[in-house]
Amino acid sequence: xxxxxxxxxxxxxxxxxxxxxxxxxxxxxxxxxxxxxxxxxxxxxxxxxxxxxxxxxxxxxxxxxxxxxxxxxxxxxxxxxxxxxxxxxxxxxxxxxxxxxxxxxxxxxxxxxxxxxxxxxxxxxxxxxxxxxxxxxxxxxxxxxxxxxxxxxxxxxxxxxxxxxxxxxxxxxxxxxxxxxxxxxxxxxxxxx
Amino acid sequence: xxxxxxxxxxxxxxxxxxxxxxxxxxxxxxxxxxxxxxxxxxxxxxxxxxxxxxxxxxxxxxxxxxxxxxxxxxxxxxxxxxxxxxxxxxxxxxxxxxxxxxxxxxxxxxxxxxxxxxxxxxxxxxxxxxxxxxxxxxxxxxxxxxxxxxxxxxxxxxxxxxxxxxxxxxxxxxxxxxxxxxxxxxxxxxxxxxxxxxxxxxxxxxxxxxxxxxxxxxxxxxxxxxxxxxxxxxxxxxxx
Numbered sequence: 058x059x060x061x062x063x064x065x066x067x068x069x070x071x072x073x074x075x076x077x078x079x080x081x082x083x084x085x086x087x088x089x090x091x092x093x094x095x096x097x098x099x100x101x102x103x104x105x106x107x108x109x110x111x112x113x114x115x116x117x118x119x120x121x122x123x124x125x126x127x128x129x130x131x132x133x134x135x136x137x138x139x140x141x142x143x144x145x146x147x148x149x150x151x152x153x154x155x156x157x158x159x160x161x162x163x164x165x166x167x168x169x170x171x172x173x174x175x176x177x178x179x180x181x182x183x184x185x186x187x188x189x190x191x192x193x194x195x196x197x198x199x200x201x202x203x204x205x206x207x208x209x210x211x212x213x214x215x216x217x218x219x220x221x222x223x224x225x226x227x228x229x230x231x232x233x234x235x236x237x238x239x240x241x242x243x244x245x246x247x248x249x250x
Numbered sequence: 251x252x253x254x255x256x257x258x259x260x261x262x263x264x265x266x267x268x269x270x271x272x273x274x275x276x277x278x279x280x281x282x283x284x285x286x287x288x289x290x291x292x293x294x295x296x297x298x299x300x301x302x303x304x305x306x307x308x309x310x311x312x313x314x315x316x317x318x319x320x321x322x323x324x325x326x327x328x329x330x331x332x333x334x335x336x337x338x339x340x341x342x343x344x345x346x347x348x349x350x351x352x353x354x355x356x357x358x359x360x361x362x363x364x365x366x367x368x369x370x371x372x373x374x375x376x377x378x379x380x381x382x383x384x385x386x387x388x389x390x391x392x393x394x395x396x397x398x399x400x401x402x403x404x405x406x407x408x409x410x411x412x413x414x415x416x417x418x419x420x421x422x423x424x425x426x427x428x429x430x431x432x433x434x435x436x437x438x439x440x441x442x443x444x445x446x447x448x449x450x451x452x453x454x455x456x457x458x459x460x461x462x463x464x465x466x467x468x469x470x471x472x473x474x475x476x477x478x479x480x481x482x483x484x485x486x487x488x489x490x
Contacts (some may be wrong), residue, residue: 106319106488123325137316151320185322 058117060223066101071096073111077242079193079247080248084224089244095227096134098244099197103131108194115195121136130222132184134200140173144183147172153190162188164212177204180192185213189220194213196224202233262296264353265429279395282363286452293354294376294448300346300402301380305387308335309480310396318489328484332388334479339384366454371447371462378469379445383407385476386440392483409435410442441474 062125073094079085085097100106101114104120118125132133138147145168154188154199159170163182181204188196201217202210217224217237228234231241243250269292309332312318318331351373355365387403394402413436420428436454450457 100488107486123327123330125481127325137320139317139320147320
């Protein structure tokens with residue numbers, strides 16, 4: 058059973074990555090210029106955006122099925138973390154009551170401070186920890202290295218290398234993560250090229 | 251509850267209520283009724299403002315600022331996300347209603363104004379009205395951004411309070427067109443006049459308990475209507 062299958066996806070009349078199939082264990086890079094449709098494709102793959110046509114299946118279940126999303130770890134391109142909550146509180150709210158280890162692994166130093174007071178790099182680490190918590194089978198990561206300094210990039214690269222999850226990673230930094238993925242897909246104008 | 255807005259509204263509300271005896275002293279001849287009337291109106295407007303703000307903020311943040319993605323990391327459906335947000339909103343409004351009613355009663359008792367027995371219905375009716383306003387704003391924020399949704403909800407609240415006077419005008423003039431427009435509007439928007447017991451409280455008039463319970467049921471019906479409409483829209487729209 059494939060980890061992710063996108064078929065004939067359209068959004069607002071625009072065709073997106075006609076037939077994308079990712080098998081379990083694959084680590085796929087999604088590269089492309091700004092506006093190529095990488096983030097849109099990731100959001101469609103999580104069910105946040107409704108396609109005007111086509112379907113998305115996650116491990117054999119339609120992504121509309123809430124149960125299908127238990128298998129997904131999600132990191133979006135812009136931080137969606139609530140400013141007034143701490144990292145621990147956000148983790149608990151998302152059902153990860155024992156996520157201290159993940160936060161520590163990613164180098165989140167001030168998990169008891171309000172997220173709004175953290176640096177952009179620390180916020181990114183919290184967002185990544187949220188995506189990785191609960192050991193999801195499929196990781197959908199949009200620009201995972203955004204806002205990170207060099208040590209942060211190394212930490213995240215190591216953590217992703219060690220992960221057993223299937224991954225679809227949208228990124229501009231092809232060189233930094235080149236060793237991580239097993240396949241590279243280029244997106245232009247919403248289509249795989 | 252951590253939102254800055256609430257802590258800004260708190261002193262504003264207390265200030266509004268505290269000025270009631272002062273304004274009453276200036277309203278010659280009004281006496282106790284003036285204190286009751288002005289403090290009631292101040293509390294009522296404050297509560298409606300909180301209802302609009304809370305109604306637009308709760309789901310508005312998820313839809314327009316991207317925090318819905320947090321919940322989509324869990325097996326959460328759009329309907330349960332909306333249900334949780336609305337339930338939270340109604341619970342916050344219940345706390346505010348109790349707080350506002352307590353402050354209102356304290357100010358009146360402090361000013362030596364005896365509270366009429368009908369005031370016991372105030373928390374329920376205020377909460378019902380706030381719940382309908384908030385759920386209306388909640389629905390509107392699924393269609394437009396929070397600020398216009400808030401203004402639209404306020405507009406519908408004002409229009410909903412004018413339904414009864416408008417119906418009276420239609421009846422008095424015998425104008426069939428006005429009457430049919432009134433009938434159509436009554437089906438499309440909640441009649442907030444049904445929940446308004448301010449005049450009865452100020453006048454110390456008695457209230458029929460059965461009518462009040464029907465009014466509460468009417469409010470819950472409209473909460474259900476707005477919530478159902480919100481879910482219908484959410485199921486078909488993008489979030490985050």
